[in-house]
Amino acid sequence: MNLLKLWNFHGGLHLDGHKRESCTAALAVARLPERLVFPLQQRNGEDSKPVVAPGDRVLKGQVIARDESPFNPPIHASSSGIVRAMEDLPLPHPSGLSGSCIVIETDGEDAAVNFAGVADYRQCSPDELRRRIYEAGIVGLGGAAFPTSVKVAPGGNRKIDTLILNGAECEPYITCDDTLLSHYPEDVLEGAKILLHILRAERCLLAVEDDMPDALAALEQAKQRGDFGAIQLVRVPAVYPTGGEKQLIKVLTGREVPARGIPADIGIVCQNVGTAAAVYNAVALGAPLISRIVTVTGRGVKQPRNILARIGTPLADLIAQCGGYANDAERLVLGGPMMGFGVPTDDLPLTKSANCLLVADRNELIGEKRSLPCIRCGACADACPANLLPQQLYWYGRSDQIERALDYNLFDCIECGCCDVVCPSQIPLVQYFRAAKGKAVAKRREREKADHARLRFESRQARKEQEKRERAENAKRKKENLGTGKSPEILEAIERAKLRRAEKTPHPSGNGDPLDDAGHETATPPPAAANPSGSLNSD
Amino acid sequence: MLAVFVVCALFALFGLILGYSARRFKVEGDPLADKIDAVLPQTQCGQCGFPGCRPYAEAIARGDADINLCPPGGEEGVIALADLLGVEPKPLSAEHGAEKPKSVAVIDENKCIGCTLCIQSCPVDAILGAAKFMHTVIESECTGCELCVTPCPVDCIRMEPFKETLATWRWPEPKAIDE
Numbered sequence: 001m002n003l004l005k006l007w008n009f010h011g012g013l014h015l016d017g018h019k020r021e022s023c024t025a026a027l028a029v030a031r032l033p034e035r036l037v038f039p040l041q042q043r044n045g046e047d048s049k050p051v052v053a054p055g056d057r058v059l060k061g062q063v064i065a066r067d068e069s070p071f072n073p074p075i076h077a078s079s080s081g082i083v084r085a086m087e088d089l090p091l092p093h094p095s096g097l098s099g100s101c102i103v104i105e106t107d108g109e110d111a112a113v114n115f116a117g118v119a120d121y122r123q124c125s126p127d128e129l130r131r132r133i134y135e136a137g138i139v140g141l142g143g144a145a146f147p148t149s150v151k152v153a154p155g156g157n158r159k160i161d162t163l164i165l166n167g168a169e170c171e172p173y174i175t176c177d178d179t180l181l182s183h184y185p186e187d188v189l190e191g192a193k194i195l196l197h198i199l200r201a202e203r204c205l206l207a208v209e210d211d212m213p214d215a216l217a218a219l220e221q222a223k224q225r226g227d228f229g230a231i232q233l234v235r236v237p238a239v240y241p242t243g244g245e246k247q248l249i250k251v252l253t254g255r256e257v258p259a260r261g262i263p264a265d266i267g268i269v270c271q272n273v274g275t276a277a278a279v280y281n282a283v284a285l286g287a288p289l290i291s292r293i294v295t296v297t298g299r300g301v302k303q304p305r306n307i308l309a310r311i312g313t314p315l316a317d318l319i320a321q322c323g324g325y326a327n328d329a330e331r332l333v334l335g336g337p338m339m340g341f342g343v344p345t346d347d348l349p350l351t352k353s354a355n356c357l358l359v360a361d362r363n364e365l366i367g368e369k370r371s372l373p374c375i376r377c378g379a380c381a382d383a384c385p386a387n388l389l390p391q392q393l394y395w396y397g398r399s400d401q402i403e404r405a406l407d408y409n410l411f412d413c414i415e416c417g418c419c420d421v422v423c424p425s426q427i428p429l430v431q432y433f434r435a436a437k438g439k440a441v442a443k444r445r446e447r448e449k450a451d452h453a454r455l456r457f458e459s460r461q462a463r464k465e466q467e468k469r470e471r472a473e474n475a476k477r478k479k480e481n482l483g484t485g486k487s488p489e490i491l492e493a494i495e496r497a498k499l500r501r502a503e504k505t506p507h508p509s510g511n512g513d514p515l516d517d518a519g520h521e522t523a524t525p526p527p528a529a530a531n532p533s534g535s536l537n538s539d
Numbered sequence: 540m541l542a543v544f545v546v547c548a549l550f551a552l553f554g555l556i557l558g559y560s561a562r563r564f565k566v567e568g569d570p571l572a573d574k575i576d577a578v579l580p581q582t583q584c585g586q587c588g589f590p591g592c593r594p595y596a597e598a599i600a601r602g603d604a605d606i607n608l609c610p611p612g613g614e615e616g617v618i619a620l621a622d623l624l625g626v627e628p629k630p631l632s633a634e635h636g637a638e639k640p641k642s643v644a645v646i647d648e649n650k651c652i653g654c655t656l657c658i659q660s661c662p663v664d665a666i667l668g669a670a671k672f673m674h675t676v677i678e679s680e681c682t683g684c685e686l687c688v689t690p691c692p693v694d695c696i697r698m699e700p701f702k703e704t705l706a707t708w709r710w711p712e713p714k715a716i717d718e
């Protein structure tokens with residue numbers, strides 16, 4: 001089946017998959033919860049604006065919040081019910097911060113708005129299809145939740161030749177894409193065709209890891225039933241992190257995404273298989289993204305399984321439907337064991353980006369271990385799939401030399417955690433890198449703010465300077481105008497006075513003769529007579 | 540004799556070239572002050588004793604001011620200045636104030652009488668209002684310099700620390716390890 005030459009990326013690890021736990025049980029459909037919670041913030045950015053008010057009745061699939069930004073697709077109610085509140089609730093986010101959420105109390109009817117799809121997507125322009133994808137609220141379901149409508153609009157003159165569908169679910173424990181491919185292979189393949197049409201790309205590579213035989217068999221069967229000539233199934237070796245976007249592109253095509261670039265720069269768009277299925281649902285059926293498959297697994301949950309759940313369902317409901325917590329459940333992790341983050345409570349809603357809910361027992365995960373000094377063994381650099389030097393990054397990150405860390409391409413770190421696993425000193429390297437990235441971003445923001453403040457300060461100074469100058473000029477002009485700006489009567493009076501003075505001193509030139517000093521002394525009365533006019537002048 | 544003549548001629552030539560280029564390529568302004576100004580936090584608070592960051596930068600460039608007078612820049616700012624100027628960093632001068640967490644001014648709009656005193660004292664025009672009308676602080680423009688707090692005759696301005704939001708949150712450092 002693999003006619004394609006496969007490449008290797010640097011580093012990576014063979015990890016214990018732990019996939020059997022969750023994929024042996026059949027896919028379950030989650031119960032309708034009593035309440036659904038929708039955070040207005042979807043990715044780090046602005047909140048969407050609610051378009052419903054408390055007390056309103058909403059239907060399944062109705063838009064409850066939207067934003068003008070193309071990076072914030074609308075949020076839809078995932079069942080019918082009454083909007084109970086808009087309040088600040090804890091978010092499923094590593095910070096544990098709260099954010100405003102819309103809370104809907106479901107009524108059990110699950111009444112939906114009328115969904116209208118298009119019969120033939122080929123008749124639609126790519127822009128029309130992108131608009132439908134945006135309106136359906138579709139974001140990348142692989143974990144990053146990047147808006148799909150933006151990702152399928154590569155922009156500029158970028159020519160896309162290859163669409164990659166990412167079914168390489170490389171992180172241990174997670175099997176939601178595997179389950180999706182086994183149960184809904186047609187949706188994914190149809191979605192791939194729509195995406196190919198939007199991107200005007202020639203071929204699609206659908207990558208599946210070689211430890212997912214069920215998914216592969218289902219896909220091959222589905223492929224034979226329809227016209228899917230442009231789509232090629234590719235089995236890729238199960239090495240962590242093959243499912244990373246840049247790593248998968250390297251494995252399939254041998255091309256490397258440039259640093260600070262995006263795959264579209266090298267003619268590739270990569271989408272998760274779940275996203276492709278959601279695109280099919282949005283275009284062909286008109287259905288918004290209101291549910292997803294999520295893996296609930298780990299030794300801390302009694303019946304690990306995959307579950308098709310509504311977005312907004314409380315995590316506690318999902319765990320209850322998987323048999324509840326086992327006795328030695330200890331940590332709740334949103335996401336997988338490598339890249340997920342711990343959450344302090346199960347009173348959090350399911351979001352579009354949540355692919356796995358891992359309930360770990362005491363010995364299951366790399367917990368907080370006592371780390372030892374770095375011995376510079378270089379094992380991390382051997383394992384790094386992004387070709388970085390983790391020990392250098394760690395060194396600079398710890399000593400606050402963020403500029404140096406940036407020189408070592410800190411921002412190319414994909415935070416996969418391979419270096420953490422291989423480190424013999426058990427240093428939590430990724431945590432240091434995340435902290436260093438945060439510092440770099442904060443520093444840049446501070447700099448921008450300072451530059452802005454400087455600009456405002458300088459323009460204020462310039463304005464004050466100008467005001468001062470204008471005031472001085474005004475005063476000067478007033479002073480100058482004192483003599484000239486008089487009314488005609490005053491000027492006439494001055495003229496008359498001057499005339500009078502001239503009459504009283506008939507020979508002014510003789511008076512000015514230096515030889516006739518005494519005569520000049522005796523001629524004091526005329527200036528005295530001119531005094532009134534002088535006082536008038538100075539008035 | 541010829542050697543002396545040649546050397547003198549060369550001196551004269553180089554002198555002319557240097558003199559010409561000193562005029563031709565004269566740098567406007569003070570590049571060192573610009574560099575120092577770029578490192579300062581631009582709070583414009585005047586705690587250093589100079590009326591703003593730019594005058595302080597110019598004073599440092601002239602050698603009239605020490606590098607440790609800027610509390611908003613903090614220890615980090617002193618180190619950056621020391622790096623730039625090639626001198627030893629020193630602790631922040633205590634008499635000019637201590638480093639505080641970043642904050643913004645907030646006007647209690649019920650108490651504001653519209654006297655415009657705070658507007659006049661704000662170095663970055665971050666307060667909006669008019670005489671006998673309520674004033675308010677534009678949060679995104681406020682540098683937290685506290686210069687508006689004392690002029691207020693009704694004490695309705697207070698400083699509030701920055702609230703952490705999802706947009707400003709960042710991953711914390713791992714807990715310290717023993718080395």
